[in-house]
Amino acid sequence: TAGQQVDFLTRCTYNLLWAAAEEGVPRVVFLSTLELMTGYDPNFTVSETWRPRPPVEPRVLAKHLGELTSREFAREGRISMVVLRLGKVVRAEEVQGQPFDPLWVEEGDVVHAVSCALTAKLGKWQVFHIQPDSPRSRFAVRRAKATLGYQPKFRW
Secondary structure, three states: OHHHHHHHHHHHHHHHHHHHHHOOOOEEEEEEEHHHHOOOOOOOOEOOOOOOOOOOOHHHHHHHHHHHHHHHHHHOOOOEEEEEEEOEEEOHHHHOOOOOOOOEEEHHHHHHHHHHHHHOOOOOEEEEEEOOOOOOOOEOOHHHHHHHOOOOOOOO
Protein backbone atom coordinates (compact mmCIF):
# COMPACT_ATOMS: atom_id res chain seq x y z
CA THR A 1 0.00 0.00 0.00
CA ALA A 2 1.00 3.63 -0.31
CA GLY A 3 1.28 3.99 3.45
CA GLN A 4 3.63 1.02 3.69
CA GLN A 5 5.89 2.45 0.97
CA VAL A 6 6.13 5.78 2.74
CA ASP A 7 6.65 4.09 6.11
CA PHE A 8 9.39 1.85 4.72
CA LEU A 9 11.39 4.69 3.22
CA THR A 10 11.06 6.99 6.22
CA ARG A 11 10.79 5.13 9.51
CA CYS A 12 12.56 2.00 8.31
CA THR A 13 15.31 4.03 6.63
CA TYR A 14 15.67 6.00 9.85
CA ASN A 15 15.97 2.77 11.88
CA LEU A 16 18.50 1.30 9.46
CA LEU A 17 20.64 4.44 9.45
CA TRP A 18 20.47 4.69 13.23
CA ALA A 19 21.71 1.12 13.57
CA ALA A 20 24.44 1.68 10.95
CA ALA A 21 25.65 4.82 12.74
CA GLU A 22 25.64 3.03 16.12
CA GLU A 23 27.80 0.26 14.63
CA GLY A 24 30.23 2.75 13.10
CA VAL A 25 29.37 2.13 9.45
CA PRO A 26 31.25 4.90 7.65
CA ARG A 27 29.06 5.26 4.55
CA VAL A 28 25.65 4.22 3.27
CA VAL A 29 24.53 4.34 -0.36
CA PHE A 30 20.83 5.15 -0.78
CA LEU A 31 19.36 4.16 -4.14
CA SER A 32 16.77 6.73 -5.15
CA THR A 33 15.06 7.57 -8.42
CA LEU A 34 15.46 10.14 -11.16
CA GLU A 35 11.68 10.29 -11.27
CA LEU A 36 12.04 12.90 -8.50
CA MET A 37 13.34 15.24 -11.18
CA THR A 38 10.83 14.61 -13.97
CA GLY A 39 8.73 17.61 -12.96
CA TYR A 40 11.05 19.81 -15.00
CA ASP A 41 10.60 20.53 -18.70
CA PRO A 42 11.84 17.50 -20.69
CA ASN A 43 14.02 19.83 -22.79
CA PHE A 44 16.11 20.82 -19.75
CA THR A 45 19.24 18.91 -18.79
CA VAL A 46 18.72 18.60 -15.04
CA SER A 47 21.69 18.34 -12.66
CA GLU A 48 21.97 17.26 -9.04
CA THR A 49 21.93 20.89 -7.88
CA TRP A 50 18.28 21.29 -8.93
CA ARG A 51 15.62 20.76 -6.29
CA PRO A 52 13.52 17.61 -6.63
CA ARG A 53 9.97 18.04 -7.86
CA PRO A 54 8.48 14.74 -6.79
CA PRO A 55 5.10 13.74 -8.14
CA VAL A 56 2.48 12.73 -5.59
CA GLU A 57 2.77 9.08 -6.63
CA PRO A 58 3.50 7.29 -3.31
CA ARG A 59 6.36 5.17 -4.67
CA VAL A 60 8.28 8.25 -5.87
CA LEU A 61 7.29 10.46 -2.96
CA ALA A 62 8.53 7.73 -0.60
CA LYS A 63 11.96 7.85 -2.27
CA HIS A 64 12.06 11.61 -1.75
CA LEU A 65 11.25 11.19 1.94
CA GLY A 66 13.98 8.53 2.17
CA GLU A 67 16.46 11.01 0.70
CA LEU A 68 15.43 13.64 3.25
CA THR A 69 15.85 11.15 6.09
CA SER A 70 19.31 10.26 4.78
CA ARG A 71 20.27 13.91 4.46
CA GLU A 72 19.42 14.58 8.10
CA PHE A 73 21.69 11.76 9.27
CA ALA A 74 24.51 13.20 7.18
CA ARG A 75 23.88 16.70 8.56
CA GLU A 76 24.22 15.36 12.09
CA GLY A 77 27.62 13.99 11.08
CA ARG A 78 26.78 10.48 12.25
CA ILE A 79 27.30 8.82 8.88
CA SER A 80 28.34 9.64 5.34
CA MET A 81 25.48 9.36 2.83
CA VAL A 82 25.65 8.94 -0.92
CA VAL A 83 22.39 9.14 -2.86
CA LEU A 84 22.36 7.63 -6.32
CA ARG A 85 19.33 8.72 -8.32
CA LEU A 86 18.72 5.99 -10.84
CA GLY A 87 16.62 5.84 -13.93
CA LYS A 88 14.68 2.72 -14.88
CA VAL A 89 17.17 -0.10 -14.42
CA VAL A 90 17.22 -2.37 -17.49
CA ARG A 91 19.37 -4.99 -19.19
CA ALA A 92 20.59 -3.70 -22.54
CA GLU A 93 19.73 -6.93 -24.34
CA GLU A 94 16.16 -6.86 -23.03
CA VAL A 95 15.38 -3.38 -24.36
CA GLN A 96 17.21 -3.68 -27.65
CA GLY A 97 14.90 -2.68 -30.49
CA GLN A 98 12.38 -0.98 -28.19
CA PRO A 99 11.61 2.76 -28.42
CA PHE A 100 14.17 4.77 -26.44
CA ASP A 101 13.25 5.76 -22.89
CA PRO A 102 15.31 8.69 -21.52
CA LEU A 103 15.15 7.19 -18.01
CA TRP A 104 16.89 3.92 -18.90
CA VAL A 105 20.08 3.01 -17.09
CA GLU A 106 21.80 -0.32 -17.70
CA GLU A 107 22.16 -2.56 -14.64
CA GLY A 108 25.91 -2.94 -15.16
CA ASP A 109 26.28 0.82 -14.95
CA VAL A 110 24.30 0.81 -11.68
CA VAL A 111 26.63 -1.81 -10.17
CA HIS A 112 29.61 0.28 -11.29
CA ALA A 113 28.11 3.44 -9.76
CA VAL A 114 27.48 1.73 -6.40
CA SER A 115 31.04 0.43 -6.36
CA CYS A 116 32.34 3.94 -7.08
CA ALA A 117 30.10 5.41 -4.37
CA LEU A 118 31.53 3.03 -1.79
CA THR A 119 35.17 3.79 -2.57
CA ALA A 120 35.37 7.45 -3.70
CA LYS A 121 36.63 10.14 -1.34
CA LEU A 122 33.48 12.11 -0.58
CA GLY A 123 31.96 14.47 1.96
CA LYS A 124 29.13 13.64 4.34
CA TRP A 125 26.28 14.22 1.86
CA GLN A 126 26.45 13.69 -1.88
CA VAL A 127 23.79 13.21 -4.55
CA PHE A 128 24.55 11.85 -8.03
CA HIS A 129 22.48 11.17 -11.11
CA ILE A 130 23.21 7.80 -12.68
CA GLN A 131 22.36 7.61 -16.37
CA PRO A 132 24.17 6.88 -19.61
CA ASP A 133 26.47 9.64 -20.81
CA SER A 134 24.52 10.25 -23.98
CA PRO A 135 23.13 13.32 -25.74
CA ARG A 136 19.70 11.67 -25.45
CA SER A 137 19.92 11.35 -21.67
CA ARG A 138 17.74 13.74 -19.73
CA PHE A 139 19.87 14.09 -16.62
CA ALA A 140 23.48 15.26 -16.37
CA VAL A 141 26.10 12.78 -15.14
CA ARG A 142 29.12 15.12 -15.29
CA ARG A 143 29.30 15.32 -11.51
CA ALA A 144 29.13 11.54 -11.07
CA LYS A 145 31.90 11.14 -13.61
CA ALA A 146 34.13 13.81 -12.08
CA THR A 147 33.56 13.07 -8.39
CA LEU A 148 32.78 9.35 -8.27
CA GLY A 149 34.80 8.21 -11.24
CA TYR A 150 31.59 6.85 -12.78
CA GLN A 151 32.19 5.72 -16.35
CA PRO A 152 28.98 4.45 -17.95
CA LYS A 153 29.56 1.81 -20.60
CA PHE A 154 26.16 1.80 -22.24
CA ARG A 155 24.99 4.44 -24.69
CA TRP A 156 21.51 4.39 -26.14
